[in-house]
Amino acid sequence: MSALLAVERVSCRFSGLLAVDSVSFSVAPGTIFAVIGPNGAGKTTLFNLIAGVYTPDAGTITFDGASIGGLPPNEVCRRGIGRTFQIVKPFPGLTVEDNVVIGALLRRPQVEAARAHARAVLRRLDLDDKRSQLAGSLTLPDRKRLEVARALATDPKLLLLDEVMAGLRPTETDRMVAILRGLNRETGLTILLIEHVMRAVMALAGEVLVLHHGAAVAQGAPAAVVRDPAVIQSYLGAEAVH
């Protein structure tokens, strides 16, 4: 099966710092793929390279059969990659519904059609009852779900989630995990997530990539990766496996 997203020997340098060092991986359609690693490992930079915020200094990024490395973020989204931001970026002065309508308008030029789609997405993300609130007034867990809803409304083939569980209580995490798993199962949505919350990674991901100092140190099934000595040393700490 050909990969939906293929990252090949991608590097990104910020003057002296090699933030992403020749990283390669591929994500098969319909799967959930997680990128983990300690703070400063280059996870978000890797995301921003895929999403078009940065241009790779070396390597290629192929999505759905076409090279997307260096395309601007709006074009990447148009090709079918939706993303969330680690530090959530809602449109605070607009209602929850209008936030999602804006995402839906990408592929539905008619406002009414976009609104109908936005309502469906909001129901899916358990935000239907908050849709006429201003996005700026939401609590963090709701903002995180709004972030996912807005990206989802653009009808992506691949959803990039940058630490959507961070700052959530365990019950909120489980709720998000259930929503994402449902999306993946029912719509076949491919998901690439960066996550620190191992509870969520273990529950969701079919495959895990571990980054450390910008380089891939391990890749494989979650259960195997967490037993890898290199991963334990660089990221999880010895006590995590017991």
Added chain:
Amino acid sequence: MSIPGSNLSARGAVLLAALAAALLAAPLLANDYLLTVLILILYFAYVGQAWNVMMGFAGQLSLGHALYVGLGGYVAAVLFVRFGIGPWLGMLAAIPVAVLVGAIMGFLAFRFRVGGVYFAILTIAFAEFTRVGFDHFSYVGGSGGLFLPVSQYSRNDLVNLRGNPTMFYYVMLAFTVAALLLCRTLLRSRVGYFWQAIREDEDAARALGIDTFRYKMIAVMISSGLTAPAGVFVAFYYNNLFPEQVFNIARSIEIILAPIIGGIGTLFGPILGAFLLTGLSEAMHEVLSAFGLDVPGAKQVFYGICVLFVVVMLPDGVWPWLARRLGVTERRS
């Protein structure tokens, strides 16, 4: 209860109808002085609405909108004085000129990622060097000004915009209503949503597939084009144009006060702001005159106090607050 297809409540619709009737009947009741004040109010409501497209909808702060007023005025006035072309045709020429200049400025700013405060400074710079340029542009009279022929008119000539204040009042009223309807349509369309996304968070907007360069360009071009007819009106109403006055930064600041007071990004904000600001400052002038006082700069001090009051007490502007109090629900969008 609300009116289908709008976000006005039934009470809001009644109030709107009453306001429309009052504005239509005003020339029958008002004396000449009051009528000139009303014309001024409508003028500021109109240009405020045009400015609001850029700042209120798309979040791009222009502090140089006098540029488009001046260009609109000069283009139509020169065509009239030199070639005998009437103001309506002149307006058709003035709008593309203003759009073109707005597009050049927008392209430079957005292509080279000049944003925020630096964008605002760029808008001032464009207005300022145009002012200096027109000061030395002898074909249009340079700093000595450009004058339209003035004589007593026995009847109103709408085709050439020559007539008494009542005619100018209705012309300005029509423009203000048209601008309101246009902005309402824009705000509720796809482009309006994309503008608001850019205003709220440009990175997030781009991540949702919005070509922010393109939509910011559209905002600048619509805003500048919409401002130009106000310049045509100024030229034919006052019958003179001086670069020093029409392109002055003080004019640009006056343009933005009404929407700030009324509520940036709202549809009725610029209109309410114009009524409050111009209405109250003229009333204050009258009161001072009645006491035999002529205080230079009193108007500017008054404007300053108004802005201060709104910024501190009602940072969203007076309209969102008033709309809630009156029960005419307009979403702040």
